Amino acid sequence: MTTYQATFKSSGTTYHYYAINDWAQAHDFDVARLPYSLRVLLEMTLRQQKTDPAPFLSWPQADQDIAFKPERVILQDFTGVPALVDLAAMRSQLVTDGGDPDTINPDVPVDLIIDHSVQVDRAGDAAAFQTNIKKEFARNHERYQFLKWAQQAFKNLRIVPPDTGIIHQINLEYLASVVRSTTQNGEHWAFPDTVVGTDSHTTMVNALGVLGWGVGGIEAEASMLGEPSYMQIPQVVGVRLSNQLPEGATATDLALTVTKLLRAHNVVGKFVEFYGPGLAALSIADRATIANMAPEYGATASFFPIDQQTLNYLKLTNRSTEQIQLISDYAHENHLFHDSTEQCHYSETESLDLATIVPSLAGPSRPQDLVPLTALKQQFTDNQKLAVTVADHEYQLQRGDLAIAAITSCTNTSNPSLLLTAGLIAKKAVAAGLQVPAYVKTSFAPGSKVVTAYLAAAGLQSALDQLGFNLVGYGCTTCIGNSGQLKPEMQQAVAAANFPIAAIESGNRNFSGRVNPLVKDTYLASPPLIVAYALAGTLRIDLATEPLGHDRAGDPIFLKDLWPAASEVDTLIQQTVTADTFKREYASLLTANETWNALAAPTGSSYAWQDDSTYIALPPFFQKLTRHTGLPYLTNLRALAKFGDSITTDHISPAGFIGQNTPAGQYLQAQNVAPTDFNSYGSRRGNHHVMMRGTLANIRIQNQLTPEKEGGYTRYWPTDEILPIFDAATKYQTDGTGLVILAGKDYGMGSSRDWAAKGVKLLGVKVVIAESFERIHRANLVMMGVLPLQFVAGENATSLGLSGAESFAISFTDHTAHVTATAATGKQTKFTAKLRFDTPTDMTYYENDGILPLVLRRKADLA
Template sequence: MALGKDTLNTRRQLTVNGKTYDYYSLEEASKTLGDISRLPFSLKVLLENLLRFEDDRTVKVDDIKAMAGWLKDRTSDSEIAYRPARVLMQDFTGVPAVVDLAAMRQAMVEMGGDPKKINPLSPVDLVIDHSVMVDSFGGADSFQKNVDLEFDRNGERYSFLRWGQTAFDNFRVVPPGTGICHQVNIENLAQVVWTKEENGATIAYPDTLVGTDSHTTMVNGLSVLGWGVGGIEAEAAMLGQPVSMVIPEVVGMKLTGKMKEGTTATDLVLTVTEILRAHGVVGKFVEFYGAGLDNLTLADQATIANMAPEYGATCGFFPIDEETIRYLNFTSRDADRVALVEAYARAQGMWRDTNTPDPVFTSSLELDLSTVEPSLAGPKRPQDRISLSNLAPKSIELINEALGDKAGDKSPVEGKDYELSNGDVMIAAITSCTNTSNPSVLIGAGLVAKKAVELGLTSKPWVKTSLAPGSQVVTDYLEKAGLQDYLNQIGFDLVGYGCTTCIGNSGPLADEHIAAIDNKELQVAAVLSGNRNFEGRVSPQTRLNYLASPPLVVAYALAGNVTIDLLNDPIGQGKDGQDVYLKDIWPTSQEIQEIANVSLSPEMFKARYENVFEGPQQWKEIETATGLTYDWNDQSTYVQYPPFFEGMSREAGDLSDITGARPLLVLADNITTDHISPAGAIKADSPGGEYLTSHQVRPIDFNSYGSRRGNHEVMMRGTFANIRIKNEMVPGTEGGFSKYKGEVMPVYDAAMKYIDDGTPLVVFGGKEYGMGSSRDWAAKGTRLLGVKAVIVESFERIHRSNLVFMGVLPLVFKDGVTRETLGITGDETIDISGVEKGITPGMDVDCHISRPDGSVENIKLTCRIDTADEVEYFRHGGILHYVLRNLIHDAA
């Protein structure tokens, strides 16, 4: 998009290392706007964005003044149009986005338009990182076996992505086996200050992005403002649409002091997550400040920024400082770029040092780093921190609650000389993204393994161990340090580079272990170094899922059970028969730093990223289609032409009220996008499994829901199919069940019957509906099941916007009213009126609840269509319909 009008006359020049750059000066803007020096750094980035894109239509001078005016009240209800510099995708969310772009090209042709109009206008990087699964583990050949399986399973998807790589401009693909998108982003793709050529000038501006993974926020640790959005919103950003948002509140978190010996960045981020989630930061920016930043590495900052979705914030931002420059140099960034970053940040008042006055925040919290203690989080939410000293009694309490007098049961394992017990660790995974970007915790894990091997310890035989780093550089420094060999000896061999256990790609447990668990309904555990542990996510068998630092993951693999008190009980017996304790194998900070100093180098990053887009030979040999439009294959079970644009007209239709709707699900608090649109295994007896079986796909080849997001037939059958979801309409059941005319059946089957009847559907829920990963299919599947409205107490940010973008009405109860106070059972008929007269942001609508006994209750609901742009998207039936119609009219 062309740069703006610059009414405030802020465009200036900056010369760095003999090169001249144009930029939009905040200092010049302050001459009109007043002193903005203490505006939070993250809002300075947004302000610069508005200055650069002022066009008197989407961005007006009043919007710019509203940003500066934020300082007065430290909050705002002003809506702004923000345009990120680029878009980042991973393949689970990227494939359906490319499917949608291909479908839009097809629809454009069918409506007589030019398919070339459907093309990314902003740079897009898609990193294939979510498809590797831990099928093979604990062996030197595990990595190659998993890679071979990955290419075998995903040939159709990868062929489709290779088509997209050639068919679309401004679209790059990082092939499989390179690393996880967030770590590739922070180590290579991110530039901190971006540049583009326009009309003979080089424009410099902050590197910003949106990503189709909620943990896009990790790059905030490198002072790059970015957050996760739904795939639909990312597609719109690619196509030139601004991200519409209300100027956010900014919560400052002041860090002081220094981490004490024996604690890790993981312990810190779990503590931060607990504090911020309790404070309440949903929909807000969080910005870190204070002298404690001087005692954190950039990798530590990235660890904290990564988990912004877990503490509920839009982002967790760190300002540019000396550590930023050190990291850019260390990761072998271009010298001129690094010089530009520092010069630009200083010129724009975006540089932090000890002399920088604290910004002004909406509210502030403080954390003394020296108070952080060794911690885990779980068993099913990342914000539920448990100190290491309390994990054993907490686990015992949970097991007793679940099993009562059966808590002491043991189950024999067929063909093995051991039994399984409650609390046994079945999965110990050092998995990407939160922690594997942080050398200190990975070297720490390697040292724990080294000391354990030297003392004669090994992992328990029932533990499925895995190491899935976020980039190939991790392997380089672990091998150079001589630590990978020790990790291998206790089962932590390399299994792949990508997001594995954290998203449910943990692979199956051994059949004999599953049988033993099921035999006694054991409450068994997983310990992983990821960021998500929601119910049913990690593995169908593990009920207790704990997030932990990589060194603790290794320790629990050695101990084998979470009811062991690691601080006081022995982990095991060494080769001399003596008890070995955690303190005997835990490394010191000095040991870790000494190894880091000699094992990591800029040359490693340069070598690994020189040819980052080429990929392995298997990638290069994939056959793919050519042409502007995709040649859809009706027989494919991975990629299908979605029905969203079928019968689409050139003009938007009229809005209508919802009449005669029936509830499809009535759900409790904290329903995640995992519950709505699972990414795990596809069960053979589920609607999704039955569909694949009918298409001659063997269960062994089902792959995962996430890998099949390009096929709406699979995904709509998987919507609300999570094995742990509980529909209050069907008491006593667990899993994706609903009712149709009193008969209990899978949610998909009930929805199809209602669609055949012409009956609209609604979903009821509680607080924080839609928390978790930014899965567009949670909204797409909801729409395809015929759901017209979702009525809850509160929404998580991304899912609410995704519902709007798919033409589903998000509604919120008034204070004090819930599905429980209303006594919703699922037998009601729901009418929602006030929509067809026209929608305004935040308006009230009338809801009429008709019960089987003939009684009627009328309530008001708040419509959570929050901005004028969202009104337009909803009026058109979705954001992609809006974009497509605009492109057709622009060409007319």
């Protein structure tokens, strides 16, 4: 069999590789037709030989599946802890069955970055960072002990300690190799770096020409254990960029514009690839800002091919000379280096003139809702007021006034231009005597220590500090819901009055209730605009025409007075953002945190589960290994919930604060955990008792079965009681009644939360029937043994007259589900729905009650 192997030399070493052009020529195919992202998939298909590469010949009409088995996996701790808990549980089950626990190990390199646990308990002063770290370790002692056990127990696992940086920026600046190499039987091999991560914004690394995307924790576990995922060769939307950004427009403005453009285009389940004359003008940092937000516009990946900007960035971030040369040589040799003369064929195209980008924000609750800077004030028209006294100042707040202004880590802090611009604005504001109003909670959580290093070198961190943008931690803070409480006086007044206070942050997610349960309107913006609006204290302002404050002489200060010239920013970048900075800050990446180093942890191959732990518990997924034979006939299902469109994984999966009176809060109190020690749902993802109680418990979710009550409630049909969803699900399980969820479009959009699937599984949900599914969540449901069914085009629960009070029976013919909904009157509504088994392995996963039991069976030779 022809394998299309070839060789090249780099830095005096001969490397073997799989030559995609040799394969193309052998099949009379022009490889230049393929988008660069698909060339990476083609190389993987040739090298791994798990599926036939022939479908690439008929792309974009190809509808066959190919295998995707990434070279590495990257985890953050909220999603990484439950993944490792599952692996530890598999080891325990093997011990119970008389097997060898050491057979459960990651098959590929896995990096876990502890970055999601720090909370902004304290902000606005020099003590904030150390205070937050101290509280972080106190809250997460059990979790961190478990992770240190995992670090010594599992092979191929590397853990980056807390308070070091966030997963995406460390991936971009340090972990990503772009081209990987290995030695087999004395031969050196080169191939593209590919990755999946348990954070949907793993796409940020696409800026470097590294193909990868976010997956649910369940799919990541499968990749860790050597299971390939299957996908149809994706459609690729080409976005042609022209010209360059005008003065005053930022990469954030561009990313938000792209988000609106591509969400409207409908790129869900597709790759996006950028090309055109405007590409060369975008730095890797600018590309990373755009690529980070791929989940917000729905793309699986958001790819920028390898080019000279890639090599320049790798040199800046202190990658070795030999590695950079290898990347250049391999990419040129294997047709992966961007050639602007090639005419790639795309499934669909869009175009964007960078010169048309204007300063913008997005909100108040969806990242695709673009608002030009000049139009923001118009979004706040009501005159509701709130009197509050903060720091001996009396304020009459209105809707649009700010409780939170956060430069938070994920989207923008890999971008020196944005951070230095924010710092320069702060410096000029301080010089003019401007201050942030006392009611605004300001915070700064950069994505890596490099950021604070260059801000300090530029003399700008002190100015940010004077405005309250002190360092609060190196981690995912406000954007994930770790914003902490508002200023104490604000916390009390806003809660008492249910006042619609606002927030502004530089992240990528602003779904209702996400940033803080008391915040009604949240807007996304660039770090420079965060500083500007914080100074104004409100979003009810047109910064293009109105002053954001007055100087000591009483003269108005406008945004244009503070905004630095691009040349000033570029000069600072050249002076302060250097390879030496990256070398110094990353030299001690794994050892710098002394608190982590001193943490004692258990050892051994099997984890010693503690029955009284409220953080880490042995999950029940492997205790009763059941199997189906084909698709079952399901009867007497009752509706647990009926939802409208755009139900996100934030709505489904437990996230953020744990309420004292919620089922999860009541459980913790019953375990003698005080409300002050609840921590967050994210930190307790290793305990299924907490997580299943928090599933579908979002305070803003609206179940149409209980239109009179917002939040995680449902109607328990046998008695017509309105109960918390967990309590009703428990009653149904006692009755032996299976459950169904009815939903609208884009069910499961948003972050790739594994507990959005695990939680509904444990609640007893057998089927979800929706108008459409987001890609990751659909896959996660199947991998947990929950059936995803899709209404046929033009139909939904409302058009079919389904109230949710019916009893449901479902049978199957191939990929078609036949549903009968029977009302209490005996009236039957019959309809068909599509079974969303999209890959060849979906049926196998379902028949084994999920992918994790399947893998365990294989490891124990029980398959």
